[in-house]
Amino acid sequence: MARYRNDDDSYFKPIRRVLVGCLVVGLLCLFLLWRIDSPRVERIRMEIVERVVPGLDWAMAPITGLSRMAEDFQSYARLYEQNEELRRELQQMKAWREAALQLEQENAQLKDLNTVRIEPELTFITGVVMADSGSPFRRSVILNVGAEDGVQDGWATMDGLGLVGRIAGTGESAARVLLLTDPSSRVPVILQPSGQRAMLVGDNSGTPLIDFIEAPEQVRPGDRVVTSGDGGLFPADLLAGQVARATDGRFRLRLSADYERLKFLRVLRSQPTPPLPEAAPIDGIVTPPLAALEALAYG
């Protein structure tokens, strides 16, 4: 292999070198800017997503349609099995329905005794999933509701069945939902019968890890996992799923939300918790500020 360069190289190289140099510096700066001032760059990202993703609709509609048709066709092929399965489930459901009716009556009586007020602030906005994250290492979806609809960062998102994730990044008419399975997702939860607090840690698998359990021996597979509302990020008591034990003995979450069919998502309007006033009156006595106390002590 002879190693001499092309004629056009010497002609071409100086300008190219400057261009490549500029590109390298530019890209490095972009990465550093993202690292230093992430929110600004993420906003740019949301704008690009907003520009591009709806533009892909015309391409996505037929492909999505075709794949849905293929799925439907497969389900036709298994019609008989499905029918049997549904019959069995219907039998079980009848029993459950009876139980539910009884519980409903009981619940109504108890609520009456309690005069519970259901939180009026917990209303929701429904959005349609437009796209997913695309990368094999990130788990998120793009919704077609955004800042125009009042969606804000940090709001919880659910499908009909359970918690899906939270809003991370809003554009004018699109918002990104960081799923519970994303490696950067952390959600404080309570494991229901035992009342243990734990952390739900996404790790890019279909079943997020339940970490930091204080007394793992009290936890049973099948326990309900709900959000704890710690940190004020999420409302409390949103169902996330059930505890399952992985083969390595660690606890994981079987998600209630149906991640295979995310289509319509509810974004819960959570109200920010008001910060505590600086000097709250205790038993009606207004406590003086710290400076005044010090002045009293040393003055």
Add this chain to the structure above:
Amino acid sequence: MDSALDLRRWSLRGVFALIVAVVLISALLPLRVEAPRFPGPDLVLCVTLAWVLRRPDVLPVLFVVLAVLLEDFLFQRPPGLWALLVLAGSEVIRRQAYREGEIPFLLEYGMVAGTITAMMVAERVLLAIAFVPQPSLGAHLLHLATTIAIYPIVVAISVFVLGVRPLTTDGPRIRGMRP
């Protein structure tokens, strides 16, 4: 130069843009939201390297960077980083493209595999330096392995179906002729 070559060049650029678009759309389609069993290959990277080695005039550096940067933004990756590494990797390969003589495929394969591996290692190192949370090593290795595994397929399709071959010339090399 002659318009036939220009037409061919631009049609190949169009095919490249089409490949990027198809990869973007198929990845963004909300069909399977749950985590895949293993991360798929980076098709755009394979196509870029295979083409740059054969026809460096088809994929100018700006074209490659813009495509990968768009991917960075849409795939929620740290913007700029992967584009930077693809730029560096493609420049390494591009340098080989200007050398005289045929490179046997095995040598080329080894060279490309080495470049891709170096790029992914560099990505992990840079992410670690910047304290960015990273995907697990196992997933990343699988991603690397699948990417290297599909490279020969990409080359075969490029050469035999799309006709991305080094331009041959007799006599001295001239501008635009870069075997």
